[in-house]
Amino acid sequence: MKLLNYTTSYLAGILLAVILVWAAIFYFNMLDEIYDSMDDGLGNQKILVIQKAARDSTVFARRDFEDGYYRLKEISFAQAQHRKDVYQDTLMYMLNEQDYEPIRMLTTVFRHQNRFYELRVITSMVEEDDLIEDLLFALLWLYLGLIASILVLNNILLKRIWQPFYKLLQRLQEFRLEEPSQLVAEPTEVTEFQLLNSTIEKLLQKNIETYTSQKVFIENAAHELQTPLAISLNKLELLAEGQNLQEDQLTQIGAVMQNLERLTRLNKSLLLLSKIENKQFGPVEEVNINEAVQKVVSDFADQATYRNLTIQVQETAICRQQLNPDLALILIINLVKNAIMHNVPGGSVNISIDKNSFVIQNSGKAEPLNDHKLFNRFYKNTDSPGSTGLGLAIAKAIADLYQFRITYEYQQLHQIAVYFN
Known part of the structure; x- marks a missing residue:
């Protein structure tokens, strides 16, 4: 993941958390403000109804909410003496909606001509589920807008700011210590x-x-x-x-x-x-691995005959690879020489070549070698005076230089394989 995208992913997560916390705080503060506003309105309506009742006695005949926003009911002194104003949320059937809708209601008590009355004043209120839905959609669009703005900012402004860093990375990738x-x-x-x-x-x-x-x-x-x-x-x-x-x-x-x-x-x-x-070493060029193997086998024919070894080459395809020709010969020579030197009298060396690999098998000690140390410098499994312990290390260095894969395994025969791709 690129640095800008990595930063953006963290920023997007943090921004989402901040918006969610802010949305919760904003929602409850907004509800509190809405309730304060409605309660102030209900309080004002209460005063207006009481003032109207003092002037017009027909107000006391209002027993329900069917044609208004308040209702009155006479109560006893015992019921009225400890009553306080109560604001509460409730539901009322609305004809236009054909359903019960939330309302805010103020219940209070007042005295008129030594008689006590319970007054209930109502007003419509915001439906919380609709409010939450609208708020969520608004926050979602806000969040997407902010993320889009951040992406645009990253790809225009921040990318320009980080341009020297990317140029430096490019030059480091192109830098070669040998040149x-x-x-x-x-x-x-x-x-x-x-x-x-x-x-x-x-x-x-x-x-x-x-x-x-x-x-x-x-x-x-x-x-x-x-x-x-x-x-x-x-x-x-x-x-x-x-x-x-x-x-x-x-x-x-x-x-x-x-x-x-x-x-x-x-x-x-x-x-x-x-x-x-x-x-x-010099520049690379296309090397025919088949021809190189045949040349090396021909050069080692006398040595193989002297040790009573048989060398067989099986070619299933022409293998052409891009590498330095001298290093290609050195790689093949070291592997063939290793297979001959660490063999047994009357043994065999089998070489197989296909389009993308070169495999060499040889008889020898009837036990596997230490594949963790086999390609290390100066590692020798025998006391052969002609061995320097560097042949396979050189082969491994050549393979690593061109990013080839070289492996060892033992299945009745010792096998070293070079995979070019």
Whole structure:
């Protein structure tokens, strides 16, 4: 949900609650005012009737409300001595409505020529159910009008006010650390947006400097390590070719050379992994995964034969994907090499390709691997001296770079699948 709509939803809820509370208070205050007004009118009518009775004795003959708004009834002194004015709501049958309608009635007592009379004066009143219905409709239209006004305000005024924020978000989405460019902030007079722009600009600049420094360090370290490693290997090879070395000395030199070769492979793998994670590879293009797999299988044919392994490739469709060709080959090489290295003599490697996936199965230990650690760096399930523990980590980094999904499962065969979509 967008920020403006999120704010509007809360505002609409609060506004509804406020209007409901205000409506209840307004309703009871309005009823109180209406009753006060009617009671004042009834009091005035009472005085007029009493004054009229003092002048005209025919008033005392009014016994019901059939042709007027009041009626008189003579009562005893005992009935009259403790009586006070009483205002009450009641119902009366109205001929025009053909139904009982609410009225307001004043019951009072007055004295005339030592005789006591009960006077009842009535007036029509507002029907509360009609009043509530009209008030609810009025409030509903008011609420809808306010919400519509708020939406218009949000989409015209507030959206313009928040424009620098949205521009900043757009530029952050387009920003790439591996291809840094200057982040030009939208001019704004809002202090908070100015602070946000300056803070993000400083943060990005610091990240760019750190990234560049790390990139240069990794490249220099890898390059500087490669040279002494190559020199050391060459010198050891020359030393091993000498004529005066004993067998145990040659064995030790061979062990040292193996470690140096492993260190060389490890250095290259770490550099490759760093470049992948830092997105230092070139632009993407369409890669035919079927052709890449056939090339890699052909390259590993001798190694598979040496280990007495059979490699089968099943193609159900042509798989074309957008990625860097070098990384595509590295991904396939690492998975095929992993399936060969961690296999058993006389085992098999089965590769299947369809339009949106690449699946490789291999025989091996008759137990599942730890799928939570399998793609971690330096995780090795075997003690193979040729393994650096980075092959599957590199494959996972390539998959993550292009948002592919890579999974592992075990069902009599070890299976690693790459889903491109």
